[in-house]
Amino acid sequence: MPVPADLPARDHGAYPAVRGRLPATLLMAGSCLPILGAVLLAPVMPRMQDHFEAVPGSAALVPLMLTVPALSLALLAPFAGVVVDRLGRKRLLVAATVLYALFGTVPLWLDSLYGIVISRALLGVAEAAIMTCCTTLIGDYYTGKARDRYLAMQTMCASASATVFFVFGGALGAVGWRAPFWLYAVGLLLAPAMARALPAPAPDAERVQMEERLQAGRRPFPVRRMAGLCLLTVFGAIVFYTVPVEMSYLLDDLGVVSTGAIGAVTAIASAATVLGSVVFTRLTDRPQRRLPALFLLCAAGFLVMGTADSLPLLLAGAVLNCVGTGLLLPSLLTLAMSRLDFADRGRGTGLWTAAFFLGEFLCPLVFLGGKGASGDLAWAIALFGLFTLLVSAALALFTRGARPPQQHAPEQL
The missing domain is CATH 1.20.1250.20 (MFS general substrate transporter like domains)
Structure with missing residues (x-):
């Protein structure tokens, strides 16, 4: 599906007009990162199970590596939403994408199963911030039919990427069970692109945003x-x-x-x-x-x-x-x-x-x-x-x- 090249923002002029395809492309790519965490390791689970066979509880801990990021994301996404509203969307997204790359690649150097499970839980924390920020920014940048179209594209990209990541995970798994973890380093490529290309709030709208956040703090959600x-x-x-x-x-x-x-x-x-x-x-x-x-x-x-x-x-x-x-x-x-x-x-x-x-x-x-x-x-x-x-x-x-x-x-x- 072609990405519309010029779609306006809406909320009180908080953001300048969003022009070009790059911002939407980056938000779609960011939305796929949690999917990467969910499916990438599935093809190498048997090899990981063999590697950690002598570790007590490995029969439960190895499969847990697949699900614990989703659990962390589910538990922490509401708190990520609070931080998003208080600190701003773009700043948190860039920081979380860097942390995603760091936590995601930690298992390349760890040989402790317990340490790897902890790193996967921390990965889920970064994923919670990324997913919340990407979806919130889509809501900020676009409105009406354009917003609906991009939210549908978010689902479409996530579904398509699941199949692609499964194939990549299987191909890299042929090298060794650690090899798929290198793909998490993609966050180090996306973060600077997001910092440069994603529109920030217009200078004259920062006061309006601050007032809205203060008002939100005074009234119940x-x-x-x-x-x-x-x-x-x-x-x-x-x-x-x-x-x-x-x-x-x-x-x-x-x-x-x-x-x-x-x-x-x-x-x-x-x-x-x-x-x-x-x-x-x-x-x-x-x-x-x-x-x-x-x-x-x-x-x-x-x-x-x-x-x-x-x-x-x-x-x-x-x-x-x-x-x-x-x-x-x-x-x-x-x-x-x-x-x-x-x-x-x-x-x-x-x-x-x-x-x-x-x-x-x-x-x-x-x-x-x-x-x-x-x-x-x-x-x-x-x-x-x-x-x-x-x-x-x-x-x-x-x-x-x-x-x-x-x-x-x-x-x-």
């Missing part, structure tokens, strides 16, 4: 405006990550053990998510009215996957579900951004980010429990599809009589 949407986002994130997390296990249950076949199916599902994000950019406003239909689409995909007895049917269900998740994530995010004033946007974005990555962390735990209760992962997927269907029906009831949304007005969710 609009919790009611965000609480229901954040809860729905936790559930939406579980829906979003189900196919990436569980697809390989479903394929294995069908007798598909070739890593090439598993990779191909995963790539097709990722492409479907990208397709959904592209379709989102063509839709009209009022994303809250679309949510019931999108959850219904995701539920249908789950039900097909849970009852599939062949690879084509399983793939069809995954594609159906992923088109829905590609539409769902930017819909939830644009709805959240529409509810936030400038002075609250950092904190609100931090809460939304925390909700999303909490859902990512909970996703494998939900299906671990579901598999234990039902005795079969496919049945657990089907039952989750039925629950998603109930959520869709509940949302349809809540939104049926809703008025057209107005900027920052609470929606009926």
Whole structure:
């Protein structure tokens, strides 16, 4: 998708007109960094497990390296949002990107499994700041259709990068289990580019921003405006990550053990998510009215996957579900951004980010429990599809009589 070259900013003239493609490109690249942390090490996990076999608790600690950044991000993103609103978006983004590179490459020189796990937790701290800042700056720089388009592109880039990073991780893993950690050094390339190219607040707007932050400190954060949407986002994130997390296990249950076949199916599902994000950019406003239909689409995909007895049917269900998740994530995010004033946007974005990555962390735990209760992962997927269907029906009831949304007005969710 081409990036529009000239899209204006909006909030009280706080930022000059954002011209050219470079600022948007840098924000898209920054948004992909937490995805790098989540998928890069997956191909080398068995080799890491062998290397740390003698370390007590390694069977749990090695897989924990994949999930602990997401947990740190979920726990700390709200605090990152507070810092964003108080210290400024650009300054924190540049600093966090440098720290991302430092914490991400630490395992290249450590031979302590416990030390590596701690460095991964610190990486999650940097990721929380990066994700919150990038999303907040998109909300600051752009408005209306342009903002929606860039938020959809954020989802699209993240989905596409997951597949690319998985391939890079596997290729570098052939050299050794430490080699993929070198990719985290990309933060040292992005940070100076962000410092130079991202627009800073206009000098005559700094006083206005300070006054807004002081006013925000005197009034309560609009919790009611965000609480229901954040809860729905936790559930939406579980829906979003189900196919990436569980697809390989479903394929294995069908007798598909070739890593090439598993990779191909995963790539097709990722492409479907990208397709959904592209379709989102063509839709009209009022994303809250679309949510019931999108959850219904995701539920249908789950039900097909849970009852599939062949690879084509399983793939069809995954594609159906992923088109829905590609539409769902930017819909939830644009709805959240529409509810936030400038002075609250950092904190609100931090809460939304925390909700999303909490859902990512909970996703494998939900299906671990579901598999234990039902005795079969496919049945657990089907039952989750039925629950998603109930959520869709509940949302349809809540939104049926809703008025057209107005900027920052609470929606009926």
